[in-house]
Amino acid sequence: MEDWSPIWDLTGDLYQNVTIDYIQDLYPGLFPDKNNSELLLRAMESWELNAMEVMLWGITVVRNVYPLAKIGYYGYPGMPYWCNDKTETCKQQKIYNDNMLDLWEQVDVLLPSIYMPYNSTGDLGVYIRNMEYVKRKVNEAERINKMFGRNHDIVVYTWHRYHDPPNDLISYNEFLIQYDYTYRFPEVDGLILWSNEGRIDWKNQTKWWFAEYSNMFEQLV
Numbered sequence: 001m002e003d004w005s006p007i008w009d010l011t012g013d014l015y016q017n018v019t020i021d022y023i024q025d026l027y028p029g030l031f032p033d034k035n036n037s038e039l040l041l042r043a044m045e046s047w048e049l050n051a052m053e054v055m056l057w058g059i060t061v062v063r064n065v066y067p068l069a070k071i072g073y074y075g076y077p078g079m080p081y082w083c084n085d086k087t088e089t090c091k092q093q094k095i096y097n098d099n100m101l102d103l104w105e106q107v108d109v110l111l112p113s114i115y116m117p118y119n120s121t122g123d124l125g126v127y128i129r130n131m132e133y134v135k136r137k138v139n140e141a142e143r144i145n146k147m148f149g150r151n152h153d154i155v156v157y158t159w160h161r162y163h164d165p166p167n168d169l170i171s172y173n174e175f176l177i178q179y180d181y182t183y184r185f186p187e188v189d190g191l192i193l194w195s196n197e198g199r200i201d202w203k204n205q206t207k208w209w210f211a212e213y214s215n216m217f218e219q220l221v
Helices: 013-026 037-065 088-098 101-106 124-147 172-182 200-212 214-219
Strands: 153-159 190-194
Touching: 013 037, 037 101, 088 124, 101 124, 124 153, 172 214, 200 214
Parallel strands: 153 190
Antiparallel strands: none
């Protein structure tokens, strides 16, 4: 799900090129030039229609099997990391999100992916921008939620490690400070700590982290 989107402009070249080839095969000889504007328009329309259908189909399948489950897609809604409400990238992302109303109508929970604010560089400005990024993502989820009378839960995803190498574990005190800032927004209904530890030493560290700080989770209730 991180490699493509139901929005053409947010989808990587691999999927775009395959879609263009597909449309060319449907209409042999009509679009010999891959840069043909009509070809690109048809490819974009085909991708966005079918990609959204795939996402909605997935929701239908899960809902049929688990009717009591709350369903959402990881990372949705999205918002760029380094931008602000005045920059074109942020404004454009809101437009993209507005174009996914079919998805927001079907999900039960919004699951924005964030990385905790931490001072990774020693530069206070970077730390503040990181905090602003977290708030901006929560604000965008709440903006979408208001469109539907706030009937979605907002549950944020994050990691118990720093995002940049060496991906060290976040300390107990740091986590509590960051939790106070990040997850006690009134809009936020919950937190998912995810883990993808491909190395054995990371797996052992993660087991230790959750065991050592198990009392922390009781304090977060």
